[in-house]
Amino acid sequence: MNKNEKIKLLADLVAIRSMNDNExxxxxxLAAFLDKYGIESEIVQYAPHRANLVAEIGNGPPVxxxxxxxxVVDAVGDWNTDSF
Structure with missing residues (x-):
């Protein structure tokens, strides 16, 4: 990944409204992102809007x-701009 791709990844993640139990x-x-690089992953949902992502690269030690x-925790307080 080049620098611009890394910045876009971070900006995209920050823009997702993932407040308090909405991950x-x-x-x-992230599953779609990893898939672009041929990395398989699994989304494990355990409650409405709640999920973990499990991905593996390679096999054997080291692990x-x-x-x-x-x-993220909900943004509180007065903001001059959207916190996301």
């Missing part, structure tokens, strides 16, 4: 696991 859209976006949040 399904992020999982769907690296990454776990992160796909949702």
């Amino acid at each position: 399904e859209a992020v999982a769907e976006y 690296l696991a990454f776990s992160g949040h796909e949702d």
Whole structure:
């Protein structure tokens, strides 16, 4: 990925309204993104609008696991612009 592609990925992720238990859209976006690079993934839905994304690259040791949040806390306070 070049620098502009990385910036677009980040901007797209920030633009997704994933406040408080609404991470399904992020999982769907990332699954489509990974698919463009031939990386298979699985969306595991466990409640309405709630989902985890599981992806694997390669097999065997060493194994690296990454776990992160796909949702954000609702933006509170007075904003001059849309926080997303």
